[in-house]
Each structure stands twice: as C-alpha cells, then as structure tokens.
Amino acid sequence: xxxxxxxxxxxxxxxxxxxxxxxxxxxxxxxxxxxxxxxxxxxxxxxxxxxxxxxxxxxxxxxxxxxxxxxxxxxxxxxxxxxxxxxxxxxxxxxxxxxxxxxxxxxxxxxxxxxx
Amino acid sequence: xxxxxxxxxxxxxxxxxxxxxxxxxxxxxxxxxxxxxxxxxxxxxxxxxxxxxxxxxxxxxxxxxxxxxxxxxxxxxxxxxxxxxxxxxxxxxxxxxxxxxxxxxxxxxxx
Numbered sequence: 001x002x003x004x005x006x007x008x009x010x011x012x013x014x015x016x017x018x019x020x021x022x023x024x025x026x027x028x029x030x031x032x033x034x035x036x037x038x039x040x041x042x043x044x045x046x047x048x049x050x051x052x053x054x055x056x057x058x059x060x061x062x063x064x065x066x067x068x069x070x071x072x073x074x075x076x077x078x079x080x081x082x083x084x085x086x087x088x089x090x091x092x093x094x095x096x097x098x099x100x101x102x103x104x105x106x107x108x109x110x111x112x113x114x115x116x
Numbered sequence: 117x118x119x120x121x122x123x124x125x126x127x128x129x130x131x132x133x134x135x136x137x138x139x140x141x142x143x144x145x146x147x148x149x150x151x152x153x154x155x156x157x158x159x160x161x162x163x164x165x166x167x168x169x170x171x172x173x174x175x176x177x178x179x180x181x182x183x184x185x186x187x188x189x190x191x192x193x194x195x196x197x198x199x200x201x202x203x204x205x206x207x208x209x210x211x212x213x214x215x216x217x218x219x220x221x222x223x224x225x226x227x
Contacts, residue, residue, distance in 0.1 A: 031213065033215075035217075041219065041220055042217070042219050043204060043217040043220075044217070045214060045215060045217075048213040048214065050213065055213045056213050056214050090159055090160070103148055103165075103208060104150070104165055105150075105215065107159035109158075110158075
C-alpha cells in the first residue's frame with residue numbers, strides 16, 4: 001500500500017560510475033518531484049514533472065537526467081558520479097500544484113547514495 | 117538572502133510545554149505554506165498547510181501566517197517526546213511546481 005516508493009533504498013558506488021534510482025507513486029497524482037537532501041539536511045528541489053513533462057529544472061548538472069515513462073513513474077539517472085553527489089534523494093508527488101489544498105507533497109522513503 | 121529561513125535550533129522544551137517554530141520567506145508571490153516533520157532517517161511528512169492570513173488549528177498544532185510580514189509559524193501545544201524531530205517550513209510560489217524548503221528546526225521535547 002506504499003504511496004510513493006523508491007528503489008534502491010541504499011546505493012554505494014565508485015566515482016565515475018552511472019546509476020539510476022526509480023520512483024513510483026500509486027496515488028494517481030499528476031506531478032512528481034526529485035529532491036536532494038545533503039549532509040546538512042537541507043532539502044533542495046531538483047526537478048518537477050507534470051503529466052510526464054519537465055516543468056522545473058533547478059540548474060542541476062546535466063549528468064542528472066530524469067525520465068518519466070508515465071505519470072506514475074519518475075526515474076533519475078546519474079552519469080559520472082562525483083563525491084559531491086553523495087546525499088539522500090527523495091522522490092515526491094502531489095495531486096495538483098496549482099490548486100490550493102491539493103498541492104501537498106507526499107514523499108518516498110529516500111535513497112541514500114554514497115559515492116566513494 | 118535565503119529564500120526560506122528558519123532557526124536551526126535545537127529548540128528544547130519540556131514535555132507538556134508549547135513549542136514555537138518560526139519561518140520567514142522572501143518571495144512575496146508565495147501562495148502556499150507548509151510545515152513538514154522529518155524524523156531522523158525518515159522522509160518528510162506533512163503536518164499542516166495554510167494559504168490564508170491568520171491561524172489554522174489541527175489538534176495540538178496551530179499554523180499562523182502573516183503575509184505582510186512574510187512570516188509563518190507553527191505552535192505545538194502539549195509537546196510530547198514523540199514530537200522530537202526536525203520541522204521543515206516549505207513555501208510554494210504561484211504555479212506550485214517549485215517548493216522551497218527551509219533548512220529545518222530541530223526540536224527536542226524532554227520527558
């Protein structure tokens with residue numbers, strides 16, 4: 001019954017590798033997001049997608065490429081991983097960001113990425 | 117200037133007391149305001165949202181919004197040790213696709 005799920009939960013990899021994180025929501029929401037939470041716990045938006053279309057790209061390096069095959073999925077692929085990419089990545093979804101009362105975001109459990 | 121500012125804390129209150137958490141934001145066009153709670157190692161979960169000036173109460177929680185002062189607060193009455201967590205203030209601008217989070221305030225409720 002998990003509303004927003006992410007896989008994997010933990011990811012440990014070497015610098016220079018390429019990795020992907022998958023996200024799925026079963027809430028029927030139109031909008032999905034990727035956030036990065038660094039070691040200081042600061043949660044920063046990376047991307048917003050609405051109905052599979054990219055809406056927000058917060059000056060994220062192009063090594064990060066989100067892909068939304070359908071409204072329920074938003075995956076994040078990261079090329080040439082760097083030490084600074086180590087963080088917890090959260091996926092989230094909302095019903096309708098344009099409608100007050102329906103713009104609450106529901107977060108996945110997070111993926112802790114460690115780059116060695 | 118940070119877009120959403122919070123006192124990082126930690127804020128320590130005794131059990132049963134009122135905890136007061138504050139947040140200021142810089143974008144006057146902001147429309148939606150949220151408080152999320154995040155336990156260590158867990159994901160953020162919504163506590164309250166507020167859209168209009170004034171107070172909004174939900175159980176032990178009261179959110180207060182003052183758009184003229186660009187200020188949002190969260191009051192937790194009868195604080196419990198289980199309320200110990202980091203509280204994130206979040207603000208969305210018109211359009212809602214970009215939500216800016218504050219750095220969070222760590223709250224400790226002492227039994």
